Amino acid sequence: MSHLYQTLATDIVKQIENGHYRPGDKLPGIRAISRQRNVSIATTQSAFRVLEDDGWVDVRPRSGFYVRARQTVSPIVAAAQSDPKPSNVTGQDMALSLIKAANKHHILQLGAAVPDLSFLPVQPISQATSQAQKRFGDRALSYEMPPGALELRRQIARRMGEAGCAVSSEEIVITSGCQEALTIALKAVTKAGDIVAIESPTFYGLLQVIESLGLEALEIPVDPQTGMSLDALKLALERWPIKACVVVANCSNPLGYTMPDESKLALTSLLTEHNVPLIEDDVYGDLSFDKHRPALCRSLAPQADIIYCSSFSKTLSPGLRVGWIAAGKHLARVEYLKYVSNIASATLPQLTVAHFLESGRYDRYLRQARGQYARAVSRMTDAVLRYFPEGTRVSQPRGGFVIWVELPCAINTFELAQLALGQGISIAPGPIFSAKQKFKNAMRLSCACKWDEKVEKGLAWLGARIEHMQLSK
Structure with missing residues (x-):
């Protein structure tokens, strides 16, 4: 026989799975749920501990409980050579060309680490x-x-x-x-x-x-x-x-x-x-x-x-x-x-x-902004793992508003970035983050964008294109 707090936790999980609460959404507070479900605060607290332990929610001090990305996030690799040697920086001309091409209003800006005005x-x-x-x-x-x-x-x-x-x-x-x-x-x-x-x-x-x-x-x-x-x-x-x-x-x-x-x-x-x-x-x-x-x-x-x-x-x-x-x-x-x-x-x-x-x-703004960015990161992570091929790895940032995505196959993300620009989508390919153009199968995405159908469609296009490139290898 399950305890009341386990039943409550199960009910909240079902609401998350049914889309009532989406990744990044803030859940009602402990007191609010206690009143809604006519249970004690202790029972509700126990339910939230279960949700946190099982990876369904994140706790943000002085802010509340937020729905986490539902998929399991595999840890990224992102390792360079173990015996590094000095080198001249190469390939930054491609970074500049991508930045210039993406600096247009009609482009979906997922590449540059610049927050949308709605975050500022x-x-x-x-x-x-x-x-x-x-x-x-x-x-x-x-x-x-x-x-x-x-x-x-x-x-x-x-x-x-x-x-x-x-x-x-x-x-x-x-x-x-x-x-x-x-x-x-x-x-x-x-x-x-x-x-x-x-x-x-x-x-x-x-x-x-x-x-x-x-x-x-x-x-x-x-x-x-x-x-x-x-x-x-x-x-x-x-x-x-x-x-x-x-x-x-x-x-x-x-x-x-x-x-x-x-x-x-x-x-x-x-x-x-x-x-x-x-x-x-x-x-x-x-x-x-x-x-x-x-x-x-x-x-x-x-x-x-x-x-x-x-x-x-x-x-x-x-x-x-x-x-x-x-x-x-x-x-x-x-x-x-x-x-x-x-x-x-x-x-x-x-x-x-x-x-x-x-x-x-400034401090009042920061308190609000941290939660907003954390929700944006969680939302983007969830979408990437929904649309991208199985085996995709995503970083788990401790702050900021960018994620690092490693693809499960040997795809050159600089080539992907050029194709994406043709579709009105900007990403930051992995090679531009290395002096020697390593990390060819990785990319950085900015999560601080105004979330709408255009973003969803852009990520879906990227995922489909990656799968197509993977099959053609």
Whole structure:
């Protein structure tokens, strides 16, 4: 004889299977279900524990219970070679060509990691822009020379302090997005011909920066759940004259993992031992799905040589182009490089973001956005596993809004991407996330899209095309 909580859990599962609740949907709260079913809160709590244990729901602290993707997600592989060697970056021209071709309104944008406007605080940012113009007057039209607007630097320093980093506003340099921050950081510690250790796969924008600076990339394999292999990095440091290491330790792009704190500490210790600076790209850290924001490498190892880079492009607005560097001992060099790069970042966006942060609206927005992105990831994962061939593997991100998809067959996703563009669909093929164009059977998809019939049809077309390519092999 089953217990009452088991009966309740079974009934909720049936509702999920019948489509009453879809992946990413929020279930009614414990008190609401207790009233609806006339059962105790303890019974309902036990039912939800069963649902969580059986993989039907995710618990999001201070938010509630959400339906998970129904299919079993096989763990991805995403491993590079175990004995990495430095190489020039190749193939980034194809990344640029795909980006340019996809930058059209009629294209279904599943490739670029740019959130749809429906995910962004468009109206509050517009209001903050008007308020900043009134508050700061003509100053908004003038140069804000490096290191940037003091009001913004103070707010950033405050937020970094809340994340455990004792950073002064004087150490922060405002940049035009995180891409410029990464460029300046690499310029500050390397010269043409130097070797830079990177995750593999890694954000293709970083590869473009490395290529443009004449550097060599040393791809270090990663674990899809815990990040860069420290054993492989240790061997590489002993063998090669590495001059910098770039890591996205929190909610990585494209795999979505967050390095455990002990791994972050081991990473910084290893690099310190070899006198190699760490460039920490934390652009997705605010979008973690976990209860607490993940720790920064910079906060765990305050004495280490770490250049911290981030931006508000993934949270507030990509078009504002507001990023920053906490430069550590490289401050003078970073500030100079920012000045000679483009004199100054635009003033009005800096003052707008400063005003928005001061108002307290950013944290309120983030609480809502994290749940929205988590639901979007769950919904996209479910759809991919419905439409794509059996054996498809999908990453399980800890934050952000992209997923990494590995196909069960030897299909070149760059060829698939070109075919998809002909159908009005943009994807990011796996080879552009590697200096040596590895990961040919993988792709990255952005989940932060406005979900409609066009998305469903696009994913169905991709799945059918993959099956056709698989049969023709």
